[in-house]
Amino acid sequence: MNPLSLCLTFSSLLFAVGLAGALARNNSILVLLGLELMLNAANLNFIAFWRFGPASAPATGVIFAIFSIAVTAAETAVGLALVIALYRHQRGIRLSEATRLKG
Amino acid sequence: MNAILILIALVTLGTAVAAMAGRDLLRSVLLLAGSWTGVAAFFLWAGAEFAAFAQVLVYVGAISMVVLFAVLLTRRAREEPARSPASRARACSGVLAGGAVAAVLLAAVARAPLAAAPGPAPAVTVSQLGGELMGPQAAALLVAGVLLTVALVGAVVLAAGDRPAKTEDAP
Numbered sequence: 575m576n577p578l579s580l581c582l583t584f585s586s587l588l589f590a591v592g593l594a595g596a597l598a599r600n601n602s603i604l605v606l607l608g609l610e611l612m613l614n615a616a617n618l619n620f621i622a623f624w625r626f627g628p629a630s631a632p633a634t635g636v637i638f639a640i641f642s643i644a645v646t647a648a649e650t651a652v653g654l655a656l657v658i659a660l661y662r663h664q665r666g667i668r669l670s671e672a673t674r675l676k677g
Numbered sequence: 678m679n680a681i682l683i684l685i686a687l688v689t690l691g692t693a694v695a696a697m698a699g700r701d702l703l704r705s706v707l708l709l710a711g712s713w714t715g716v717a718a719f720f721l722w723a724g725a726e727f728a729a730f731a732q733v734l735v736y737v738g739a740i741s742m743v744v745l746f747a748v749l750l751t752r753r754a755r756e757e758p759a760r761s762p763a764s765r766a767r768a769c770s771g772v773l774a775g776g777a778v779a780a781v782l783l784a785a786v787a788r789a790p791l792a793a794a795p796g797p798a799p800a801v802t803v804s805q806l807g808g809e810l811m812g813p814q815a816a817a818l819l820v821a822g823v824l825l826t827v828a829l830v831g832a833v834v835l836a837a838g839d840r841p842a843k844t845e846d847a848p
């Protein structure tokens with residue numbers, strides 16, 4: 575099998591696992607971790623196309639992946655701060671209980 | 678070459694599925710650290726060493742630790758209640774949606790006219806990456822730095838307690 579399509583299959587499955595986890599779980603930390611898995615699948619695609627795709631500038635894919643990792647780190651910090659704020663408001667982190675916008 | 682990729686994919690996907698399906702939050706976070714290490718192994722396999730090191734430093738090192746802290750800070754004494762019908766329905770629909778997305782993506786990958794033989798591996802050194810980041814991508818690097826600063830300050834503001842406001846209450 576073509577290595578590029580193998581890589582794409584891998585990242586598609588990883589994305590689907592992350593999506594299923596983010597939609598299926600009631601725990602806000604696990605939902606955040608599902609988002610992380612989806613972003614990781616996107617990074618995987620950057621590197622896969624850089625390595626096996628049509629020739630481009632030599633550093634393009636790696637630069638893309640590095641910026642994506644930096645943005646993900648910022649997103650995680652804000653997400654976890656939101657989880658802690660949610661916990662402070664309602665003494666729990668279950669999403670089904672977070673039904674009010676105003677604390 | 679493909680056998681190593683399939684092995685990496687199996688380990689990564691297996692730990693990810695176990696983490697998403699598990700009931701114990703701490704175990705899920707540790708399993709996800711394994712999954713992120715698998716992604717780093719993929720980066721190494723594809724020849725992107727710097728991205729692999731960044732992945733290990735940021736995900737396995739920093740993000741998993743921060744998530745562990747959040748888990749421990751928000752942990753409660755009482756156990757999770759038993760599975761209710763609502764949560765089961767939510768789980769079923771989530772898995773269905775994930776499966777549908779996987780089917781669409783896999784069909785697209787199977788039909789895509791990809792190049793049969795991969796070209797030569799693009800070689801990139803760390804000094805080349807540094808030159809790229811300081812030269813053509815300098816503006817993006819600055820924006821990323823500002824984004825990280827703003828996000829971390831925002832996280833502190835969100836997570837910090839509002840105890841003084843409690844005594845005065847709303848105006």
